[in-house]
Amino acid sequence: xxxxxxxxxxxxxxxxxxxxxxxxxxxxxxxxxxxxxxxxxxxxxxxxxxxxxxxxxxxxxxxxx
Amino acid sequence: xxxxxxxxxxxxxxxxxxxxxxxxxxxxxxxxxxxxxxxxxxxxxxxxxxxxxxxxxxxxxxxxxxxxxxxxxxxxxxxxxxxxxxxxxxxxxxxxxxxxxxxxxxxxxxxxxxxxxxxxxxxxxxxxxxxxxxxxxxxxxxxxxxxxxxxxxxxxxxxxxxxxxxxxxxxxxxxxxxxxxxxxxxxxxxx
Numbered sequence: 667x668x669x670x671x672x673x674x675x676x677x678x679x680x681x682x683x684x685x686x687x688x689x690x691x692x693x694x695x696x697x698x699x700x701x702x703x704x705x706x707x708x709x710x711x712x713x714x715x716x717x718x719x720x721x722x723x724x725x726x727x728x729x730x731x
Numbered sequence: 732x733x734x735x736x737x738x739x740x741x742x743x744x745x746x747x748x749x750x751x752x753x754x755x756x757x758x759x760x761x762x763x764x765x766x767x768x769x770x771x772x773x774x775x776x777x778x779x780x781x782x783x784x785x786x787x788x789x790x791x792x793x794x795x796x797x798x799x800x801x802x803x804x805x806x807x808x809x810x811x812x813x814x815x816x817x818x819x820x821x822x823x824x825x826x827x828x829x830x831x832x833x834x835x836x837x838x839x840x841x842x843x844x845x846x847x848x849x850x851x852x853x854x855x856x857x858x859x860x861x862x863x864x865x866x867x868x869x870x871x872x873x874x875x876x877x878x879x880x881x882x883x884x885x886x887x888x889x890x891x892x893x894x895x896x897x898x899x900x901x902x903x904x905x906x907x908x909x910x911x912x913x914x915x916x917x918x919x920x921x922x
Contacts, residue, residue: 676812679912680902681783682793697779697915718899720806 668709673721674699683713683722738785742794745787749886752848752879756861756872759879766907773911777918782908789899792889796898807896807903817909824885824906827852831877839870846872849880850887 670691672683677699683692684700691706692713700713704727714722745765751758765788769781782789796802810816838844846859858876865872889901902908 676814678812678817678903678908679779679782679915680789680899680905680908681779682899682902684783694779694783696777696919697773697912698919716897716899718807718897718901719812719903720897721812 667727668724669704669707669727670702670709670711670713671723671725672700672702673723674701676719676721678719680718682716682718686712686716688712739790741785741787742790743787745791745886749883752883753861755863756858756875756879757865759875759882762878762882765882769907769911770914773914773918777915779908779911779915781911782902782905786902788886788889789902792893792901793898795890796893802893802898803895804898805896807892807900811900812903817904820904821906821909824881828881831881832874835870835874835877838873839868844869844873844876846876848876848883851884852880 670683679694679697679699681694681700684694686692689706689708689710691703691708692700693703694700702713709724711724714720714724748758748761751761765786768785769779772778772780772785796804834845845855846857846862847855848858849855858879862872862876885901885905889905892900892904
């Protein structure tokens with residue numbers, strides 16, 4: 667299944683992905699960078715579309731494990 | 732569909748701020764709200780709550796670039812996303828901010844008030860129509876001209892990058908965003 671992956675080293679924690687995600691799968695703990703809750707993420711790509719820095723990629727979950 | 736909250740309308744405040752500066756430059760002082768609030772939130776709560784929720788400017792860019800289709804929605808160049816550029820811009824922005832404070836001090840100390848708005852830290856645009864005198868020192872007005880110059884310049888930069896790249900491209904290199912993220916990182920590291 668496809669999921670959203672965020673480049674956390676470059677993430678600016680602006681929150682665009684936060685508002686874009688209708689499933690509340692994204693959070694920004696401690697204001698540092700965005701994190702994805704993979705139990706909620708369905709890989710719809712809405713967050714990737716909104717990320718102004720284009721730091722979110724949608725790919726198969728297994729590819730990153 | 733998510734129900735709109737009161738803070739989803741803060742773009743009105745940001746728009747009004749820019750408009751008011753065309754009529755009375757002293758309204759520029761209200762810009763402190765956009766400076767102090769993010770800092771207070773990041774220092775007290777350790778979050779970027781301002782960027783994530785209350786930033787009217789971000790909402791405005793999002794609306795203009797999204798709903799109004801004024802953005803090309805292209806990727807930003809990689810160098811603009813790099814920490815070198817973001818922190819470099821932060822340093823540059825605050826250097827110019829302190830220079831503006833110095834110019835304000837000079838007017839308080841007796842120098843002439845310059846009724847101009849400086850765009851992109853370079854181009855001096857006459858703005859005398861928006862100054863109708865002040866009950867206080869001319870320095871109060873000088874600060875307003877300087878502060879409004881900075882706010883208008885950053886809004887224009889935001890609009891340019893909104894058109895060229897994604898709607899909220901400004902958020903990537905916004906000095907307040909970079910600074911509050913830095914504060915959050917330090918706070919998270921301390922714990």
